[in-house]
Amino acid sequence: QKEVEQDPGPLSVPEGAIVSLNCTYSNSAFQYFMWYRQYSRKGPELLMYTYSSGNKEDGRFTAQVDKSSKYISLFIRDSQPSDSATYLCAREYGNKLVFGAGTILRVKS
Amino acid sequence: NAGVMQNPRHLVRRRGQEARLRCSPMKGHSHVYWYRQLPEEGLKFMVYLQKENIIDESGMPKERFSAEFPKEGPSILRIQQVVRGDSAAYFCASSPKFGFPQHFGDGTRLSIL
Numbered sequence: 001q002k003e004v005e006q007d008p009g010p011l012s013v014p015e016g017a018i019v020s021l022n023c024t025y026s027n028s029a030f031q032y033f034m035w036y037r038q039y040s041r042k043g044p045e046l047l048m049y050t051y052s053s054g055n056k057e058d059g060r061f062t063a064q065v066d067k068s069s070k071y072i073s074l075f076i077r078d079s080q081p082s083d084s085a086t087y088l089c090a091r092e093y094g095n096k097l098v099f100g101a102g103t104i105l106r107v108k109s
Numbered sequence: 110n111a112g113v114m115q116n117p118r119h120l121v122r123r124r125g126q127e128a129r130l131r132c133s134p135m136k137g138h139s140h141v142y143w144y145r146q147l148p149e150e151g152l153k154f155m156v157y158l159q160k161e162n163i164i165d166e167s168g169m170p171k172e173r174f175s176a177e178f179p180k181e182g183p184s185i186l187r188i189q190q191v192v193r194g195d196s197a198a199y200f201c202a203s204s205p206k207f208g209f210p211q212h213f214g215d216g217t218r219l220s221i222l
Contacts, residue, residue: 006151032209043113043200043213044152088152092209095165096142096154097202 003027006089006100015109019076023089023100026070032092033065035074037085038102044088047074079107111136113214114183115201121220122191130186130217134203141184142211143176146198158184188219196221 006023013019021035031052036044048063050056050072056063062075072089086102114133122128134141143155157165158178169176173191178184188195198218202211 004151034210036213041215041218043115043215046210046212049210090152095140095157095207096168097144097152097209097211098154099152101151 002100003093003098004089004091004100006103008101008103010104010106012106012108013079015079015081015107017079017107019074019079019083019105019107021074021076021087021089021103021105023072024070025072025091027093028067028070030092030094033063033072034090034092034097035061035063036088036090036099038088039085047087079105081107081109083107113201113203113212115199115214115217117217118215119218119220121222123222124192125190128188128191128195128219130188130199130201130219131183132186132201132203132214133183134201135205135212138203138205138212140204140207141178142202142204143184143186144200144202144213146200146216148197152200155186191219191221193221195219 004025034049035047038044050063053067060077064073084107088102089100090097141158144152146152154168156176173189175187198216200216202213204211
């Protein structure tokens with residue numbers, strides 16, 4: 001079983017839709033979870049990170065962690081074509097990050 | 110732009126040659142991490158370094174790969190006697206303190222002929 005599981009998509013939505021991106025993880029050790037956005041031929045860009053359980057909001061983005069079900073989510077409100085990218089979830093594992101495979105998101109205008 | 114700088118952006122090598130990838134961390138960051146992204150796979154941790162010290166190299170292949178972060182200058186990821194399977198995007202990240210948040214550079218794309 002992979003440490004972090006993520007549906008690769010692609011996920012295609014119309015402009016303005018609410019997008020839900022999800023990951024599951026298998027190891028309950030360690031507390032920080034991150035979401036990165038990666039455009040083609042670029043490096044991952046840190047969007048948000050959360051500690052333990054609960055929600056964290058930043059503009060159109062909300063990150064949610066449910067430790068009881070080992071589930072992490074990223075919600076994007078009022079999605080824009082510029083949000084089209086690969087979204088990577090990650091969790092800290094001591095001094096390193098363990099990533100999911102990434103979900104490709106396409107927002108159509 | 111004071112972000113993580115990686116060079117070269119693209120590197121082409123023939124089988125058996127050496128590849129040297131360089132990474133300058135963000136200003137004020139003293140922790141450097143290298144990750145590899147193979148086609149159709151996620152990012153995989155390779156090594157974690159602080160100035161003049163390798164802290165965790167648990168993700169490094171046992172042979173041909175080495176990394177350093179000298180007191181002066183960028184961090185270097187070195188791959189000796191490259192093979193086709195080394196073709197990948199290599200990303201460097203840095204953080205101001207142990208672990209996170211980690212900020213990434215735009216990577217070096219290594220192609221082996």
